[in-house]
Amino acid sequence: MPEYQKFEHDVLVVGAGGAGLRAAIEASAGGVTVGLVCKSLLGKAHTVMAEGGIAAALGTVNSADNWKVHFADTMRGGQYVNNWRMAELHAKEAPTCVRELEAWGAVFDRTREGDILQRNFGGHRYPRLAHVGDRTGLEMIRTLQDYGIHQGIDVHMECTVLSLLKDGDRVVGAFGYDRQRGGFLLFEAKAIVLATGGVGRSYKITSNSWEYTGDGHALAYNAGADLMDMEFVQFHPTGMIWPPSVAGILVTEGVRGEGGVLRNSKSRRFMFDDIPEAYRHQTADNEEEGWRYCQGDKQARRPPELLTRDHVARCIVREIKEGRGSPHGGVFLDISWIKEKIPNAPEHIKKKLPSMYHQFKQLADVDITTTAMEVGPTMHYIMGGIRVHPETQMSTVTGLFAAGECGCGLHGANRLGGNSLSDLLVFGKRAGKFAAAFAKEHSAGTINTDQVDSIARSALEPFERGTRSTDAQGPYQIQHELQVKMQELVGIVRTEPEMLKALEEIGKFQKRMRSVAVQGNREYNSGWHTALDLPNLLTVSEAITRSALERRESRGGHFREDYPNKDKAFGEFNIIARRGPGGEMKVVRQNIPPLPAELKQIIEEQQK
Amino acid sequence: MTSATFSIWRGAAGEGKFFKYTTEISEGMVVLDAVHKIQAEQANDMAVRWNCKAGKCGSCSAEINGIPRLMCMTRLNQLPLERPVTIEPMRSFPSIRDLVTDVSWNFRVKKQIKKFKPRPPDVADGSWRMQQEDVDRVQEFRKCIECFLCQDVCHVLREHHKHEEFIGPRFFVYVAALEMHPLDTENRVEELAKAKGIGYCNITKCCTKVCPESITITDNAIIPLKERVVDEFYDPIKRLFRAIRGQ
Numbered sequence: 132m133p134e135y136q137k138f139e140h141d142v143l144v145v146g147a148g149g150a151g152l153r154a155a156i157e158a159s160a161g162g163v164t165v166g167l168v169c170k171s172l173l174g175k176a177h178t179v180m181a182e183g184g185i186a187a188a189l190g191t192v193n194s195a196d197n198w199k200v201h202f203a204d205t206m207r208g209g210q211y212v213n214n215w216r217m218a219e220l221h222a223k224e225a226p227t228c229v230r231e232l233e234a235w236g237a238v239f240d241r242t243r244e245g246d247i248l249q250r251n252f253g254g255h256r257y258p259r260l261a262h263v264g265d266r267t268g269l270e271m272i273r274t275l276q277d278y279g280i281h282q283g284i285d286v287h288m289e290c291t292v293l294s295l296l297k298d299g300d301r302v303v304g305a306f307g308y309d310r311q312r313g314g315f316l317l318f319e320a321k322a323i324v325l326a327t328g329g330v331g332r333s334y335k336i337t338s339n340s341w342e343y344t345g346d347g348h349a350l351a352y353n354a355g356a357d358l359m360d361m362e363f364v365q366f367h368p369t370g371m372i373w374p375p376s377v378a379g380i381l382v383t384e385g386v387r388g389e390g391g392v393l394r395n396s397k398s399r400r401f402m403f404d405d406i407p408e409a410y411r412h413q414t415a416d417n418e419e420e421g422w423r424y425c426q427g428d429k430q431a432r433r434p435p436e437l438l439t440r441d442h443v444a445r446c447i448v449r450e451i452k453e454g455r456g457s458p459h460g461g462v463f464l465d466i467s468w469i470k471e472k473i474p475n476a477p478e479h480i481k482k483k484l485p486s487m488y489h490q491f492k493q494l495a496d497v498d499i500t501t502t503a504m505e506v507g508p509t510m511h512y513i514m515g516g517i518r519v520h521p522e523t524q525m526s527t528v529t530g531l532f533a534a535g536e537c538g539c540g541l542h543g544a545n546r547l548g549g550n551s552l553s554d555l556l557v558f559g560k561r562a563g564k565f566a567a568a569f570a571k572e573h574s575a576g577t578i579n580t581d582q583v584d585s586i587a588r589s590a591l592e593p594f595e596r597g598t599r600s601t602d603a604q605g606p607y608q609i610q611h612e613l614q615v616k617m618q619e620l621v622g623i624v625r626t627e628p629e630m631l632k633a634l635e636e637i638g639k640f641q642k643r644m645r646s647v648a649v650q651g652n653r654e655y656n657s658g659w660h661t662a663l664d665l666p667n668l669l670t671v672s673e674a675i676t677r678s679a680l681e682r683r684e685s686r687g688g689h690f691r692e693d694y695p696n697k698d699k700a701f702g703e704f705n706i707i708a709r710r711g712p713g714g715e716m717k718v719v720r721q722n723i724p725p726l727p728a729e730l731k732q733i734i735e736e737q738q739k
Numbered sequence: 740m741t742s743a744t745f746s747i748w749r750g751a752a753g754e755g756k757f758f759k760y761t762t763e764i765s766e767g768m769v770v771l772d773a774v775h776k777i778q779a780e781q782a783n784d785m786a787v788r789w790n791c792k793a794g795k796c797g798s799c800s801a802e803i804n805g806i807p808r809l810m811c812m813t814r815l816n817q818l819p820l821e822r823p824v825t826i827e828p829m830r831s832f833p834s835i836r837d838l839v840t841d842v843s844w845n846f847r848v849k850k851q852i853k854k855f856k857p858r859p860p861d862v863a864d865g866s867w868r869m870q871q872e873d874v875d876r877v878q879e880f881r882k883c884i885e886c887f888l889c890q891d892v893c894h895v896l897r898e899h900h901k902h903e904e905f906i907g908p909r910f911f912v913y914v915a916a917l918e919m920h921p922l923d924t925e926n927r928v929e930e931l932a933k934a935k936g937i938g939y940c941n942i943t944k945c946c947t948k949v950c951p952e953s954i955t956i957t958d959n960a961i962i963p964l965k966e967r968v969v970d971e972f973y974d975p976i977k978r979l980f981r982a983i984r985g986q
Contacts, residue, residue, distance in 0.1 A: 374767020651784030
């Protein structure tokens with residue numbers, strides 16, 4: 132029987148990005164012992180990459196802003212398949228969560244009055260994103276990390292969870308391994324919070340880091356939890372496209388918030404050519420008005436570059452497809468043009484977008500203060516995830532909670548920029564609070580040691596195959612091929628035949644995965660780690676594809692060429708992927724509960 | 740397509756040697772791309788720590804041709820490729836395997852620094868007011884991505900191994916960010932002088948040179964802290980005053 136080290140925590144949090152750290156802090160404040168497991172070193176999680184800001188209706192720049200406007204913006208951005216209760220809680224609680232960060236040492240950019248400065252972002256009616264230049268994610272994760280290390284949380288760095296352990300219907304622990312040394316770890320816990328982030332590594336062009344292999348999604352799914360809205364994948368409109376080695380790296384929406392414009396090879400501001408009806412009355416109809424909006428003119432309407440991400444991404448794809456793209460197959464994003472409008476434009480750009488300036492200078496030899504950037508869509512975020520109770524964040528499995536990107540509900544069919552960081556705070560906090568309460572009310576469960584033994588054995592199989600097999604498969608090759616197929620077949624524009632083909636390919640990868648082999652020993656063995664991530668990537672890829680096949684309409688981040696219009700009937704339910712009794716993936720429809728009259732009224736008022 | 744040769748240190752627990760790998764390279768590649776290509780095609784089990792690949796997380800620190808740098812931000816066209824590019828782990832920390840080092844010391848050090856302690860809120864709603872010019876300096880320090888390259892290059896740690904008496908440039912920047920935070924009310928000057936070993940720094944500015952975030956570590960963080968230590972701690976009058984008050 133393989134050996135393992137054992138740890139006991141009342142609450143175990145898996146993932147140490149914004150949501151995981153916030154959950155751990157809150158659980159610890161709830162008076163229980165907390166363990167925090169993370170794949171990377173503490174403070175390196177993907178939250179660090181967030182650039183633009185945290186959306187919260189603080190109303191420091193425009194006092195007309197309040198939770199109702201934020202709620203209505205979020206629902207409209209999500210095309211009304213959001214969980215309305217989560218959207219309500221999020222809009223109400225985000226301001227407090229941002230203020231909390233300040234109390235813990237975060238240093239946001241300031242208004243002239245010395246309050247927290249807020250910036251414009253796509254789909255938000257008023258300037259709403261609290262930010263620090265274009266490195267808001269770093270500020271957030273560092274603040275949570277530096278506060279969290281004094282809260283008595285046990286941190287297990289560079290460890291990965293392989294499987295959740297159940298006692299009957301309830302989650303009672305997790306089994307994983309230490310990436311540095313390769314030893315196995317058993318975590319006994321009364322409640323578990325999954326905060327593992329997204330699934331970007333299922334796609335070839337992504338802004339996501341290697342960690343984003345859908346671990347939490349797959350762990351929950353395998354434990355019997357529901358995955359919801361998996362067809363809603365967000366392709367951020369502006370990723371780097373050149374040189375090839377940096378393709379996919381994010382170019383913040385903040386560039387457009389500060390006045391950056393999108394142009395095609397004919398120098399046309401093509402975003403003016405297609406403005407959706409629902410946004411027409413709030414969108415500028417000329418370039419001058421758009422610029423005034425970016426300069427803080429409260430009478431001006433926003434430029435069409437700041438429409439929602441799904442729409443901007445599709446417009447970019449259209450320009451490229453119709454032959455009006457840039458030399459390397461993207462479009463132009465230009466911030467340097469503002470030198471026509473303001474003095475000292477280069478200094479202003481460097482001050483407002485320092486990371487973007489350095490990123491292009493260092494990686495692409497492009498000076499964004501003088502030259503337009505070449506950009507194209509990049510897989511950025513998954514709106515879908517583990518289905519949770521809107522208030523407690525508990526999944527459909529008892530004792531198992533989820534928060535952040537691996538959770539689901541807030542964003543509906545499309546997430547607004549800035550709503551992710553606030554999501555992490557609001558629902559990370561809630562998950563931590565309710566997980567702690569659950570842990571206090573329950574005693575420890577029983578760990579099934581046979582199950583533990585079998586997980587450990589199967590985790591070691593790739594090594595055994597590595598020493599004997601002749602038809603052994605390399606883990607990197609399978610991962611790469613999967614990414615290429617998902618990009619091609621289940622990308623921004625989808626069709627039924629292509630997605631059926633994708634399912635067939637996923638089936639083949641699942642077979643090949645069973646003969647994946649690795650060499651070397653268990654210490655920091657990247658090949659082994661990649662092999663162990665593969666099942667998760669395949670599970671989420673299958674869930675995305677099956678859910679996308681089921682949704683025969685186009686809505687938000689999900690666009691079907693064979694069903695290009697929104698269909699009202701599909702707005703009545705969410706799609707759920709669930710493990711069937713024989714281990715096969717089932718897809719079912721779940722009706723969205725009716726919107727309460729007072730929330731309905733808010734939405735109607737805001738549409739005026 | 741051209742190719743380049745990389746001489747990569749491989750081994751565990753400090754025992755190891757350089758192995759040569761030749762691989763094809765293309766426009767715009769960075770060192771980390773080359774390492775990944777070698778890992779995928781020739782050495783599946785090669786250990787390398789990385790995360791964002793965009794210079795934002797500070798995970799892929801290494802020594803490239805002897806200079807501490809982030810692998811993800813070092814472009815191959817900035818390096819002489821007519822001879823092998825050497826890539827080795829940071830030398831100020833114990834090796835785990837190949838390019839991965841044990842940096843846990845840094846996390847222990849940070850925990851021992853007195854935490855942020857804000858003054859009472861300025862406004863009834865529990866919030867504070869600060870002017871942008873008052874937070875500019877602190878924001879510079881808070882750009883730090885904790886890559887620990889400044890710790891790696893610092894001779895006090897690298898050659899003299901004063902890890903028990905000296906917290907290193909990263910944590911002087913951290914202390915400076917706390918001490919100069921407009922809301923903070925804690926005083927860390929005495930511990931800086933005693934337990935944190937700021938006196939060991941002889942301002943050679945090596946840390947400033949390697950910082951990928953261009954933080955002016957020595958001039959803006961360490962020297963002002965040294966001045967505070969001198970003013971508040973070694974000032975003979977203040978010292979006498981402290982002795983009388985029994986502090």
